[in-house]
Amino acid sequence: MSTHEGPPAGHLPGEPEPVSPAPTLEGGPDELHRARAYLLRVAEPPAPALVAFVAQHGPVEAAARVRLGDCPPEVVKATEARRAYDFVTQDFARAAAAGARLVVPEDDEWPAWPLLSLDLAAQRGVAEAVPPLALWVSGDVPLGTVADRAVAVVGARASTNYGEHYAAEFAHGLAARGVPVFSGAAYGIDGIAHRGALAASGVTVAVLGCALDAGYPAGHVPLLDRIIRSGGAVVSEYPPGTPPARHRFLVRNRLIAALTEGTVVVEAGRRSGARNTASTAGALGKVVMALPGPVSSGMSAGCHALIRESRATLVSTVDEILESVGFFGVAEASAPTRAKRPTDRLGPDALRTYEALAVRRDRSDAEIATESGVPLRRVRALLPELEIDGFAVRGEAGWRRRRQSA
Amino acid sequence: MSTHEGPPAGHLPGEPEPVSPAPTLEGGPDELHRARAYLLRVAEPPAPALVAFVAQHGPVEAAARVRLGDCPPEVVKATEARRAYDFVTQDFARAAAAGARLVVPEDDEWPAWPLLSLDLAAQRGVAEAVPPLALWVSGDVPLGTVADRAVAVVGARASTNYGEHYAAEFAHGLAARGVPVFSGAAYGIDGIAHRGALAASGVTVAVLGCALDAGYPAGHVPLLDRIIRSGGAVVSEYPPGTPPARHRFLVRNRLIAALTEGTVVVEAGRRSGARNTASTAGALGKVVMALPGPVSSGMSAGCHALIRESRATLVSTVDEILESVGFFGVAEASAPTRAKRPTDRLGPDALRTYEALAVRRDRSDAEIATESGVPLRRVRALLPELEIDGFAVRGEAGWRRRRQSA
Incomplete structure (x- = not known):
């Protein structure tokens, strides 16, 4: 595993600092974020009564009233043990130290659309369908972006070679087609799914059943760092310092389910967390x-039961x-997504030149210069280079973009 | 294979003659059987126009009119090539030599109920759902008996060890529970299914895409003999001498499907005969x-496609x-069978005492004596014995039946 993941960030002398993830709000968190950070800690999620109270009064008023105990009995009951403690400042300080930010429903990046499934299910009477009050996130990418048309790949910790092979294949294939791969960062299938997506230079998101700074699972801390550094994200609704617990994994499973369009169970015993994610x-x-x-x-028994x-x-x-999952666009769009990756190594002028090429018709170098804003002389120098690297094709009337093969 | 099947019947000196299968009608076939034998040969099954004509006029009149060409144009078309030839006498002679009989819809043993599915499907417009005009059968067992609550186990000829393992397990398990196992006698999964049922001393039926005396598949002739000798049957709608042909296997597949409650496809390529049976x-x-x-x-790909x-x-x-397949009687019968098994060794008084115990509440020994009709003194002697043997539990208010573990 270690060869895969590289050393933990900053552990080796001379190792470059990992890209600093996720800026926190300038000048510290505002009242809204502070209120939601308080609410996230004051009751153990999912806290349906508190969520309803917040929906009714807004987070700032709700937080103030919870502090005073001025709220309905069920909310008092859910919050009384912790309401006097105010860890908000510490939470933001610890989160900042861990490179994390609090994403709240009022933020643009809030994944409102996928999480709507929780509200709709709650209306249908699904007990566990309680939306999160906010989410702690590490990773530069906006949460709403990665939770757009994503797929979860989950499975047993006690995975077999067979399951690991397909977890890697599925995650790699999805990520290569630009589909973000969500999983739970556990040992076994989850970890392989994250790694498969990373191997395809894709985006992967780990949703944890503990705080982002809990260092759990210990063997996957370097993997979580790598996920963050690779344009993915690590997400949790648990405040800094919250240790993992069995019930938190089940609560977390609803977020994996909610934040994605669909969940693939790769391997699962007859009774397993992966089956729980599936049923959620x-x-x-x-x-x-x-x-x-x-x-x-036995590790396929849960999958077979779900199918049967x-x-x-x-x-x-x-x-x-x-x-x-109905990603017909993705299957078709797979070629462009893959095609983009090779262009990563192009310099800015070469990339702009490449992007000014049309796929179906030739363009003259003058046209390309106008389109790209790259000087004509530079365009003339770059086009043969792009041809050699397989990005451009010389035609009768100028140059065309070369389709990147599947 | 040869060690499994034993030598072909009668090939080795001193080998006992196989049990003579299936008596033909005393005094030779009657007019009805002769008419249907003629009709079965005069057109290649399935012959929907001829079947409809026979349904309208009865087999004897229909046969006479087909001979004369006095029938609707589609029937003439389906029968004109062969209508002048009369092989009926030879067919019965060859069938008798092969130990086979002709079973017709007018016979008591005709599997009218399972074959009704063909009529009903034909009414729904399923083109291939043409009932057979009659069936040639080898094997003492009445055809209607073996086709009652039967299951087909079919699959690819190019089977893998994996498929063969489960074909054997399924066929063995079904046969052991008294469920007749149908298959197509082909190499690979089919043959294994027949053998699995035989290994459980169960009943198995081979439905062929050629005549019973075609000696096909050559390597399975001893297996077919063994099926017949073991209380099973070999069935075909093709007259004696009909060679196998690809289209006949597809036509035969509808009979395997029709004669059973359900079909298990054990292994199948993406395009395969087993998938054809399944879709029929x-x-x-x-x-x-x-x-x-x-x-x-690849041999599971067809199965996965069917499931998906x-x-x-x-x-x-x-x-x-x-x-x-909804054989709850069978499935349930297996549980009581299991539960009953330990009690098999109880004497009649002990069994009646045991059966008088309640599961959820204690009964006094007097109550048990009344309930069982076993004298109180004997009940008092038997209850501690039942306790020692794990059948009874002493409670505060008397005795309870001890649940037999699954």
Whole structure:
């Protein structure tokens, strides 16, 4: 694992500092963020009564009234143990130290659309469908962006080679097509899913059942760092310092389900957390998928049960996953997404020149210069280089963009 | 294979003659059987126009009119090539030599109920759902008996060890529970399914895409003999001498589907005969089941496609097969069978005493004596014995039955 992940950030002398993740609010958190940070700590999520109270009065008033105990009995009950403690300043200080920020529903980057599934499910009477009051996030990418058309790849910690192979293949294939891959950062399938996405230079998001700074799972701390440094994110609704706990993983599972369009269960025993994620995803109206496997493997038994009970769709390939979640655009768009990656090594002028090329018709170098804003002489020098590198094709009437092969 | 099957009947000196299968009608076939034998040969099944003509006029009149060409144009068209030839006498002679009989819809043993699915599907416009005009059968068992609550276990000829393992397990388990196992006698999964049922001393039925005396598949002739000798049957709608042909296997597949409650596809490539049987079974309103397997196995691809497309239910165990086909009687019978087994060694008084115990509340020994009709003194002697043997529990207010563990 260590060769995969590289050393933990900053541990080796001379190792470059990891890119500093996620700026916190300039001049410290505002009243809204402070109120939600307080609310996130004052009751153990999910806290449906508190969430309803906040929805009714707004976070600032709700926080003030919770502090005073001036709220309905169920809210008092959920908050009385912790309401006197005010850790808000410490929480933001610890989060900043860990490179994390608090994302609240009032923020532009709040993944409102995917999380709407929780509100809708709650209206249908799904008990566990309680929206988070806010989310602690590490990683530069806006949370709403990574939670847009994402897929979760989850499974057992006690994974087999078979499951690991397909977890890696699915995560790699999804990420390569530009689909963010969510998982729970656990050992086994979860970790392999994150790594598979990273191997495709894709975006992956870990949703934790403990604080971002809990250092858990210990063996995956370097992986979590790598996820953050690679344009992904690590997300938790637990305040800094919150240790992992079994019930928190189950509560966390609803966020993995809610933040994605669908969940692929790669391997799961008959009774397992992965099956819990799947059933939550189903209750939220998300697409649940499962990988079949040898009947002789206990780690496929949970997948087979989900499929047999029509609670999951069988998926064998990345294309079947995309078809199941209805990402038809993605399957088609897969070529451009992949095509972009090779251009990462192009300099800014070369990239602008490349982007000024049309796919279906030739453009003259003068046209390309006008389109790109790159001087004509530079365009003339760059085009043969782009040709050699496979990005441009010389045609009868000028230059065309070369389609990047699948 | 040869060690499994034993030598072909009668080939070795001193080998006992196989039990003479299936008596033909005393005094030779009657007019009805002769008419249907003629009709079965005069047109290549399935012959929907001829079947409709026979349904309208009865087999004897229909046969006479086909001979004369006095029938609707489609019937003339389907029969004109062969109508002048009369092989009826030879057919019965060859069938008798092969130990086979002709079973017609007018016979008591005709599997009218399962074959009704063909008529119903035909009414729904399913083109291939043409009932057979009669069936050639080898094997003493009445055809209607073996086709009552039967299950088909089918699959690819190019089977893998994985598929073969589960074909054997499923067939063995079904047969052990008294469920007749149908298959197509092909190499690979089919042959293993027949053998699995035989290994459980169960009943298995081979439905062929050629005549019973075609000696096909050559390597399975001893297996077919063994099926017949073991209380099973070999069935075909093709007259003696008909060679195998690709289209006949597809036509035969509808009979496997029709004669059973459900079909389990154990292994199948993406395009395969087993998938054809499955889709026919689905069209006939039968239960289609498929075994999942490693995604890396091409022989599971057809099964996975059937499951993914909701055209088959995933089955991993014999119990799941029984549940899917709705053989709850069979499945339930297995539990009591298990529970009963320990009590088999109880004497009649002990058994009646045991049966007089309640599961959820204590009964006094007087109550138990009244309930069981066993004298009180004997009940008092038996209860401690039942306790020692794990059948009874002493409670505060008397005795309770001890739940037999699953």
